[in-house]
Amino acid sequence: MKKLFDEVNSLDKRCYEEFALSEDILMEHAASSMASYIQENYKDKKSILIVCGSGNNGADGIALARLLFKAYDISLYFYSKAKSQMSQLQLNRVNKLGVNITDSLYEADIIVDCIFGSGLNKPLKTDAIELIEKLNDLNSIKIACDIPSGINKKGQVLSIAFESDITITMGALKTSLFTDVAKEYVGDIKVANLGLQREVYETQTNKYLLEKEDMILPLRTKKHNSHKGTFGHLNVIAGCKKGAGVIAAKAAFGFGAGLVSVVCHEELDLPYHIMQTHFLSENCTAIAIGMGLGKYDKKEIEDILSKDVPMIIDADLFYEELILDVLHKDIILTPHPKEFCALLKLCNIADISIIELQDNRFYYASLFTNKYPNVTLVLKGANVIISKANQVFVNSFGSSVLSKGGSGDVLSGLIASLLAQGYKSIDAAISASLAHTLAAKAYKKNDYSLIPSDLVEEVKKL
Ligand SMILES: NC(=O)C1=CN([C@@H]2O[C@H](COP(=O)(O)OP(=O)(O)OC[C@H]3O[C@@H](n4cnc5c(N)ncnc54)[C@H](O)[C@@H]3O)[C@@H](O)[C@H]2O)[C@@H](O)CC1
Numbered sequence: 001m002k003k004l005f006d007e008v009n010s011l012d013k014r015c016y017e018e019f020a021l022s023e024d025i026l027m028e029h030a031a032s033s034m035a036s037y038i039q040e041n042y043k044d045k046k047s048i049l050i051v052c053g054s055g056n057n058g059a060d061g062i063a064l065a066r067l068l069f070k071a072y073d074i075s076l077y078f079y080s081k082a083k084s085q086m087s088q089l090q091l092n093r094v095n096k097l098g099v100n101i102t103d104s105l106y107e108a109d110i111i112v113d114c115i116f117g118s119g120l121n122k123p124l125k126t127d128a129i130e131l132i133e134k135l136n137d138l139n140s141i142k143i144a145c146d147i148p149s150g151i152n153k154k155g156q157v158l159s160i161a162f163e164s165d166i167t168i169t170m171g172a173l174k175t176s177l178f179t180d181v182a183k184e185y186v187g188d189i190k191v192a193n194l195g196l197q198r199e200v201y202e203t204q205t206n207k208y209l210l211e212k213e214d215m216i217l218p219l220r221t222k223k224h225n226s227h228k229g230t231f232g233h234l235n236v237i238a239g240c241k242k243g244a245g246v247i248a249a250k251a252a253f254g255f256g257a258g259l260v261s262v263v264c265h266e267e268l269d270l271p272y273h274i275m276q277t278h279f280l281s282e283n284c285t286a287i288a289i290g291m292g293l294g295k296y297d298k299k300e301i302e303d304i305l306s307k308d309v310p311m312i313i314d315a316d317l318f319y320e321e322l323i324l325d326v327l328h329k330d331i332i333l334t335p336h337p338k339e340f341c342a343l344l345k346l347c348n349i350a351d352i353s354i355i356e357l358q359d360n361r362f363y364y365a366s367l368f369t370n371k372y373p374n375v376t377l378v379l380k381g382a383n384v385i386i387s388k389a390n391q392v393f394v395n396s397f398g399s400s401v402l403s404k405g406g407s408g409d410v411l412s413g414l415i416a417s418l419l420a421q422g423y424k425s426i427d428a429a430i431s432a433s434l435a436h437t438l439a440a441k442a443y444k445k446n447d448y449s450l451i452p453s454d455l456v457e458e459v460k461k462l
């Protein structure tokens with residue numbers, strides 16, 4: 001996993017104070033990382049338009065113009081006059097070289113957005129909105145310097161943002177690039193070193209971006225003397241919408257659970273490898289409950305929730321006060337934004353709209369897991385947030401392929417399967433969430449046709 005930071009000003013400051021690196025040195029590395037990226041990846045391109053604002057994001061752009069001058073046909077466009085000390089210094093340097101400054105926007109092969117970086121601190125004015133709109137309409141390769149202009153430090157987009165193909169961010173990865181809203185704009189994210197290796201530049205953090213290598217698949221080869229019970233017995237509680245439970249059960253079986261039973265009072269038509277029981281199994285090693293639950297017998301659900309067995313809770317239960325009784329336990333919750341808003345209200349943490357939540361996902365996820373430090377929260381979304389106590393992990397592999405009924409039930413099944421096999425809650429949540437998104441990524445047919453069973457098939461091939 002890679003470290004994530006809410007802000008890097010303090011890391012820059014440490015470079016000045018502890019390592020005696022000047023702002024000029026840091027900026028030179030920022031610009032030269034962008035220049036190297038462009039030269040390595042776009043050898044055949046000819047023209048580059050660099051669009052600059054008045055601060056140090058603009059200064060990065062001016063420095064880039066100097067570094068690529070003569071290697072490409074470079075033009076600088078200024079949204080506003082160079083104001084910061086560094087941008088004036090950089091401007092002085094390019095003026096001496098004779099870099100072209102233009103007042104027209106044109107479809108260069110590459111456009112680099114250096115209008116606003118981490119200093120964006122107020123809503124965009126009409127002229128900035130119009131500028132970004134025009135840039136977005138151009139059919140060029142689009143690179144954002146540090147962060148696409150229009151996204152603020154919290155990862156919010158108040159009006160519009162630059163739609164980049166690549167964001168080259170300075171020094172370290174920031175949470176602002178991994179909000180659900182930002183996902184529409186950031187493209188591929190690269191980190192530019194600022195004159196130090198990342199492990200030196202970066203300090204401690206409690207937030208991490210997950211990588212493929214963080215997925216720990218069930219490994220059976222270490223257990224030669226095994227039987228089906230060795231790999232756990234999952235009980236999936238099926239409610240009114242039985243399909244949800246059955247999807248979860250199938251996913252769980254495909255992800256390594258030794259035995260999977262669906263708990264349901266009515267007779268179900270299940271595949272031969274999934275068992276049915278009317279009540280919880282004696283030897284059950286994990287419980288999945290909530291998906292498709294609908295109307296239920298309160299007493300029965302209370303009994304199930306009171307069991308001292310690893311548990312994942314989903315969907316309908318986030319609207320029920322019953323859930324308050326288990327939030328002190330080591331359980332996993334997998335709400336989507338609407339369900340999480342309902343849960344925050346039930347817990348007296350906040351009464352907010354989905355929009356407010358989506359604009360502040362990290363904040364509310366942390367608020368919740370700080371209040372309930374034993375709970376592992378899996379907050380669904382374009383970038384899934386997984387949080388326990390004060391630690392936060394982001395899974396950014398999700399895509400719209402997964403925006404389908406049943407995808408959430410597969411996720412619940414995968415998590416439950418790992419729980420049943422003995423994974424710790426946080427490990428089960430991380431590995432299952434990665435498996436879920438990477439399986440969807442591996443589905444190559446098209447963007448629209450994935451159904452839960454396809455997803456399970458892809459999980460089996462991971
Ligand atoms: N501090 C450092 O050592 C480094 C900074 N770097 C760059 O510096 C950037 C931050 O620079 P700054 O702090 O100067 O900030 P920015 O360059 O992001 O923007 C600040 C400027 O824009 C104005 N502004 C903010 N919101 C506006 C709005 N809505 N409409 C119009 N004007 C607005 C501000 O008044 C200010 O003049 C980073 O994003 C990064 O690109 C990099 O060079 C790496 C090193």
Ligand SMILES: [K+]
Binds near residue numbers: 113114144
């Ligand atoms: K920018």
